[in-house]
Amino acid sequence: DQQVKQNSPSLSVQEGRISILNCDYTNSMFDYFLWYKKYPAEGPTFLISISSIKDKNEDGRFTVFLNKSAKHLSLHIVPSQPGDSAVYFCAASDGNQFYFGTGTSLTVIP
Amino acid sequence: DAGITQSPRHKVTETGTPVTLRCHQTENHRYMYWYRQDPGHGLRLIHYSYGVKDTDKGEVSDGYSVSRSKTEDFLLTLESATSSQTSVYFCAISAIGGVQETQYFGPGTRLLVL
Numbered sequence: 001d002q003q004v005k006q007n008s009p010s011l012s013v014q015e016g017r018i019s020i021l022n023c024d025y026t027n028s029m030f031d032y033f034l035w036y037k038k039y040p041a042e043g044p045t046f047l048i049s050i051s052s053i054k055d056k057n058e059d060g061r062f063t064v065f066l067n068k069s070a071k072h073l074s075l076h077i078v079p080s081q082p083g084d085s086a087v088y089f090c091a092a093s094d095g096n097q098f099y100f101g102t103g104t105s106l107t108v109i110p
Numbered sequence: 111d112a113g114i115t116q117s118p119r120h121k122v123t124e125t126g127t128p129v130t131l132r133c134h135q136t137e138n139h140r141y142m143y144w145y146r147q148d149p150g151h152g153l154r155l156i157h158y159s160y161g162v163k164d165t166d167k168g169e170v171s172d173g174y175s176v177s178r179s180k181t182e183d184f185l186l187t188l189e190s191a192t193s194s195q196t197s198v199y200f201c202a203i204s205a206i207g208g209v210q211e212t213q214y215f216g217p218g219t220r221l222l223v224l
Contacts, residue, residue: 006152034213036215041217042218043200043215043216043217049210089153093211097158098155098213102151
């Protein structure tokens with residue numbers, strides 16, 4: 001059973017606008033959450049993370065929000081750029097293993 | 111760049127043949143992982159290692175074995191490849207990054223089993 005879910009397989013956004021990617025999880029033991037970005041024919045690259053003791057973490061154009069009560073996290077990209085077009089995976093850790101979502105393919109339209 | 115290489119990068123093989131994929135790291139990380147990526151499933155853990163000769167199973171370990179005789183190398187073997195093992199395989203290591211231990215991935219091996 002998928003413990004980390006990304007319910008939107010794809011998202012299209014105009015350049016300069018905000019991209020919001022969503023992720024839901026079921027296991028309340030998860031205490032660390034991450035986002036990865038993946039280009040075709042490359043491995044996933046670490047983007048940003050957040051600990052369960054926080055509700056927001058920001059790094060440049062990327063902000064991750066965590067809502068523990070809703071078991072929901074989101075990644076905001078502002079402003080979106082064509083180079084952000086990629087597949088984004090969210091992941092969660094319980095301290096032993098990492099669990100990944102199925103990915104959301106983001107297309108930023110110039 | 112976490113210093114991870116994978117070989118081969120691409121492989122085509124036939125059902126029933128053995129296949130070994132290699133992951134090599136240059137930074138002496140203790141933990142190494144093998145994942146497979148399939149459409150609709152994301153990344154799923156096959157096996158992982160927490161030291162030389164120390165390995166454990168992941169979520170989708172059936173049909174796979176691993177070995178780690180040196181810190182820098184983690185091998186994934188398909189004893190008798192099946193078409194259901196056609197996938198992209200990623201090796202990863204754990205290192206401190208972001209807030210705490212974070213996984214960093216190699217470039218992947220694309221395997222096609224005919």
